[in-house]
Amino acid sequence: HKEGDDYGLSTNSDITRPSQPHEKQSKLKTNPGVDTSNPMTSFSSVDDVLAEYLPEKELEQVRRVLYGKSCQDLTKTLPEKELTESETKNYDLKYFSMVDNAIQEQLRPRRVVKIGVIQNAIVKPTNASVQDQYLAIRDRVTEMIHAAGRLGVNVLGLQEAWTMPFAFCTRERYPWVEFAEEAETGRTTQHLKKLAKQYNMVIVSSILERDGAHSDTIWNTAVVIGNNGNYIGKHRKNHIPRVGDFNEATYYLEGNTGHPVFDTAFGKIAVNICYGRHHPLNWLMFGLNGAEIVFNPSATVGALSEPMWGVEARNAAIANSYFVASINRVGTETFPNAFTSGDGKEAHHDFGHFYGSSYISAPDASRTPGLSRLRDGLLITQVDLNMCRQVRDTWMFQTTARYNMYAQSLTKYVKHNFKPQVVTDSQHLNQQEAISH
Numbered sequence: 055h056k057e058g059d060d061y062g063l064s065t066n067s068d069i070t071r072p073s074q075p076h077e078k079q080s081k082l083k084t085n086p087g088v089d090t091s092n093p094m095t096s097f098s099s100v101d102d103v104l105a106e107y108l109p110e111k112e113l114e115q116v117r118r119v120l121y122g123k124s125c126q127d128l129t130k131t132l133p134e135k136e137l138t139e140s141e142t143k144n145y146d147l148k149y150f151s152m153v154d155n156a157i158q159e160q161l162r163p164r165r166v167v168k169i170g171v172i173q174n175a176i177v178k179p180t181n182a183s184v185q186d187q188y189l190a191i192r193d194r195v196t197e198m199i200h201a202a203g204r205l206g207v208n209v210l211g212l213q214e215a216w217t218m219p220f221a222f223c224t225r226e227r228y229p230w231v232e233f234a235e236e237a238e239t240g241r242t243t244q245h246l247k248k249l250a251k252q253y254n255m256v257i258v259s260s261i262l263e264r265d266g267a268h269s270d271t272i273w274n275t276a277v278v279i280g281n282n283g284n285y286i287g288k289h290r291k292n293h294i295p296r297v298g299d300f301n302e303a304t305y306y307l308e309g310n311t312g313h314p315v316f317d318t319a320f321g322k323i324a325v326n327i328c329y330g331r332h333h334p335l336n337w338l339m340f341g342l343n344g345a346e347i348v349f350n351p352s353a354t355v356g357a358l359s360e361p362m363w364g365v366e367a368r369n370a371a372i373a374n375s376y377f378v379a380s381i382n383r384v385g386t387e388t389f390p391n392a393f394t395s396g397d398g399k400e401a402h403h404d405f406g407h408f409y410g411s412s413y414i415s416a417p418d419a420s421r422t423p424g425l426s427r428l429r430d431g432l433l434i435t436q437v438d439l440n441m442c443r444q445v446r447d448t449w450m451f452q453t454t455a456r457y458n459m460y461a462q463s464l465t466k467y468v469k470h471n472f473k474p475q476v477v478t479d480s481q482h483l484n485q486q487e488a489i490s491h
């Protein structure tokens with residue numbers, strides 16, 4: 055097109071001129087310092103892009119196919135004060151309800167629970183003191199926890215290792231291990247216990263754990279705090295990544311807590327920490343233990359996993375008939391010393407962009423839109439936990455599953471003399487050369 059031509063649309067006053075790239079970027083709400091000229095950080099969410107470019111009728115159908123039954127967007131019904139505060143303090147605030155998508159049963163009253171998730175960036179540069187970094191993050195997240203509490207959240211999940219930068223890319227032990235603390239008695243758990251009690255809220259807090267009773271070992275751990283301000287228990291990350299810059303195995307190994315489900319005042323809760331979301335059997339075990347809501351506190355970056363993000367948790371919610379609350383950190387974290395990860399890439403100082411996009415999936419295949427890819431946020435979603443059993447009754451995945459058969463096959467598979475069950479086409483054997491030509 056010619057300069058000033060505006061794709062031929064400007065002469066027709068009935069047609070809205072598509073916004074130009076610089077206008078869209080200036081509308082973007084971001085955390086401080088986000089470079090919106092970088093393609094990875096140039097848009098806030100897929101939902102926003104779809105809403106901006108699709109006509110309303112088509113948008114509704116696209117959303118139906120992609121997101122299932124629509125959930126009610128109740129954000130505008132939140133108290134004005136909370137909406138203003140979220141803007142003043144610069145965090146995304148979203149509120150949805152999926153309650154109407156569950157059946158109102160005759161004999162069981164609804165079990166309505168408000169799930170909240172918080173995603174956050176680090177606040178101070180990574181070369182600030184450990185104490186300053188920790189307190190700045192904690193203060194920031196505490197603001198959003200107060201908002202969640204005031205808005206009546208019953209169960210709140212925080213992102214993986216929320217109290218610190220995700221420094222495990224560096225492979226340096228110090229100062230990063232200084233962020234580790236005891237699960238039950240550490241300062242973060244003490245801090246959250248007060249908030250949990252104040253707001254009658256269960257909190258799932260994923261931290262770096264220091265286990266003093268076992269030779270000071272370090273773990274990647276989620277602590278579950280009850281709504282009376284009590285420590286309920288903990289779960290340690292089952293699957294430790296060895297992919298890209300995720301050099302976490304330098305610090306801690308696979309967890310030893312199994313697949314606990316925490317029976318709380320607001321439902322049966324489990325935690326599948328980050329990389330565990332790639333393992334369907336890990337999700338399955340939480341389901342078999344009766345989970346109704348599984349939190350997936352994560353720290354993952356766009357270049358590596360963004361196409362998987364909207365798929366895996368949602369699939370787990372469907373396959374196991376529970377709700378999943380997916381939480382990813384947000385922002386780009388730069389470290390003082392360059393590092394490499396044995397993949398031929400030049401030494402670099404950051405992981406790439408943590409893309410946020412936290413969201414909630416339901417057992418009926420629906421999901422909420424996500425939080426922003428570019429800034430902190432609090433997402434609240436009201437669900438009816440009765441939906442878990444209703445979907446089990448309807449789809450019968452647990453009834454039709456062949457657990458015995460899988461158990462037998464797996465028992466064979468883990469033996470050293472395992473032989474894969476393959477039936478070979480003898481004709482093809484005779485023609486094996488064909489493939490190489």
Ligand SMILES: NC(=O)NCCC(=O)O
Nearest residue numbers: 295300328329353354359
């Ligand atoms: N934190 C973590 O386990 N990240 C691994 C990368 C991924 O699973 O996307």
